[in-house]
Amino acid sequence: MPDGVRRRPAGLTGRHREWLAAAGFLAPAVVAVLVLRLWPTLQAVMVAFEVGPGSLPSLANFRFLFADPEFTGSLATTALYSVLVNPIQIALALGLAVLLNQALPAVGLWRTLVLLPVAVPQAVSAVIWGVAMRPDGPLNAAFQALGLGAQPFLTSPRQALASIIVIVSWIGVGYWMTFLIAGLKDIPTQYYEAAAIDGAGAWQRFRLITLPLLRRPLTFVLVADTVANFLVFAPVEILTRGGPQGSTNLVMNEIYNRAFDQGDTAGAAAATTILVLVVVAVVSIQFRLMLAKDDFS
Amino acid sequence: MPLNRRHFLVGAGVASSGLLSPPPARAADLTLNFLFSQPPDTWDAVIAGFEKANPTIKVARQSVPFDALNAAVQSRIGQKDSSIDVFGCDEPRVPGFARRGYLVELSDMRPTFEKAVSREAIDAVSANGKIWSFPLWTSTQLLFYNKDLLAKASLPAPPLDVQARMTWTRVLEAAHKAQAAGAKWGFGFDQVDRYYQLQPLYESNGAGPGLTGPDLLTPAVTTPKWIETTEWYGRLFSSGLSPRGIPPEQMAPLFGSGQLAYFYGGPWQMGLFFRTPDLHFGIAAVPYFAAGKPSTPTDSWSMAVNPYSNNREAALKFASFMTLNDAGALMSTERMTLPPANKAAFEAYLKRIAAQGGAITQGYDALVRYELANTAVHRPRTIGWVNFEQIMNKAFSDVRNGGDAATTMKAADEQLRVAFSRL
């Protein structure tokens, strides 16, 4: 403040006060993240470079992984899965968000019910859907009643991954929808009214008002959903174990097996490192594409 | 409503209550931590009995879900956690765990072992000639059949007499007939797609366990006999006799709901079947391949002591009580009706089953005795067991879902070689 006539209460003058305040605000979270996330990650990553007692660190574990067709297959399967599941889930979440943002009767109840699956332990959701998708189960019973043939679902290499996508989407779409609804709520209705007065149709309003103003929440959902989908493994572990014929062998399933069933901690750590690098790369690209300069102010 | 300091203090207060430790035990008391995956009330009788005989030792239970036990053991003992004293160890994992240093060696207790448990049981917990854990239970299998579904097809009951057991050809013929007469499914395995269940098929057909070599670390799953047996397995499902897509845990309920004519499963399923109101079932000896000899799966859980435990003596006492002590071993079968490895407890167990089961279980004890002594095949004792089981189970599942036997087994062979090269 150029003229020192009005004395501010302590704590507001000078940049260093802002740094101190920032430190105060950030300290607990930063400590939590450092101690509870980053330090164990460092430990885990170091294990990835271990070869044996007394040996020098090396890339042997990584070489082993990339020479293992199981692992490289899981990377490919995960890539395919990612490319399919993310657009589907985000489109669904966005559509549901727009739908359930309307002033419909009992809309709070509909929103809650759509969100509810995320409150069920994933293992149980997997079991329930596993029963539904049994070749002799209710889904096929319904299909047959409707004249469509019985489907193999999780027992077929062609349908298993799609079935997993259905299950995972059932679990998560309501969750992502909720964040988008919060974002939609933030768009002032004046814009829509003004556009309506100008003669813009519903789709135009969506494209020219909703989407641009939803950019930040949409980025958040895109990034968070992508990350979550890279880390999926509970339905795979319970229902298909990566089969049939490796068609659902997602990389997190590989990591879990190596770490906890086979006890190959070094291999699991190396695989985790690779996964994290891939995720960081993908998320960076998403950030670059979606966010404008002013989001980094 | 906005957050305020009050909420924060409440939260902190509740959080810090977690730091309060339980009231300290009496000075002379020792607490053993016992990690297992069975329902906690399985151990009520055993723990009560042990604490009565050892008033200064208390046993604290820690339970994890079955699928997660090995993960829990690997992570905690692998990190030298001393907060486990005794834990359940699946017998086929003994060689692998021993190699990793997760088990305490018990060879100096051999005389006690030999008095209390059978030689097969000692073999099941040994590796490289040393004893590594206390054998608790063993297992065998039965052929269950649905009397109503068989009657509809005018089929005779399969024999309980082991000398007269049916061949696979006969059983499948009968299963097809039962299906034609109205049964939804003709035949099913209890633990489909699991090596434990399917190993006897390969052994009975003369294909061996799938591993060979001095350490059983050379895969042998591409031999003609092995492929032939695998194709036989795949045909069960492609012919529509047995269902696809039903996980092992839902196979016994399938039999229980009267939709399955013949069910090859464990005796522990009898409890469920007795509780099912309109199910009329019988038991028989399991089938075999006429070209070979009868084979049944066996082995089950053992109790191990954590080498990093701070209470090794007390832990050894507790583990021995559950297994080598006749009374203790019998108590361990009260809730979980598996045959105990302890010889004396085994006799008492058979008497009890005969009394509880009535007409249906007549002849069961002769059957169990015979199978355990003559047809039981142990799972391969190798440090590569976990990898082997995992890869084979996936391979079986692929075959069940329609994969070609030869291609699948060739892929499994490669995966096994890669996995074993890592050991």
Next chain:
Amino acid sequence: MSAGVAAPERSARRRRRGALPTLLLILAMLAALYSVMPLIWAAASGLRPGTEIFRYLSPLTIWSLLPRHPTLANLHVLWSGPFARAMTNSIIVATVTVAVGLLLCSSAAFALAVLRFPGKHAVFAVMVVSFLIPFDSIAVPLSTLFRGFGLQNTYTGLVLPGLGNGLAVFMLRQFFLGIPRVLSEAAMVDGLGWWGIYFRIYLPLSRPALIGAGLILFVFQWQAFLWPLLIAPAPEVHVVAIAIANFAGEFGVDYGEMFAATSFAALVPMVIMLFFQRYFAASLATSGTKE
């Protein structure tokens, strides 16, 4: 608020396009039905005797959904067994995590969105990277650390990893960035310190975002399985996910009990979510200053 002004316009529109709202309502109900149908089946199965659960899967009859011989036996087992304790544990752990975690994450998000200081981008990057790391991969070294501090089988041990949630921080920061700076500048003129700006201006404006962050924190704890497995295996501190998985035994699964337990486990979040829906009802637009 624009709602009042628009109401006559809206009802006029509704009269002109009579079918649309009904269609939208039907769509909404269908979406809700799809989401809840598997859970209804599970809840109904919780009322069946265990031997009946898989009997009526196909062909579809009324008994596929309604229990033919309803029984309360499963519920009995639940409430006399360890499940009730597990529910209590989960509720406590989740509540504490949300309460403390919201404070932690929102204050960090505030600093990252509003304050200026060097290294801001680095700290933000660190927050983002932290939620890219699969928690299950670091659970083992983390559990060793916690055991060293005697946090095994304590509520604290269960709560702590759920507090510093990079995703929640990220989300709140995105939201805070959208709150106009003029508000804080005006507040500074009025003599408010940074804590006051955070507490009295940003937080009250952030209700939906806080609910969203609370949801993130809650879901982390409610879905947590591997962490409680490693750090809290004593039956007194089992959480709901472990208790439910315990119904899956080695030789068979108690499906009736498992589904009954799941239905209860889903009821608690459902009530909470229903309660918080009304905070999504009002728009946040602070008209006049929002661009």
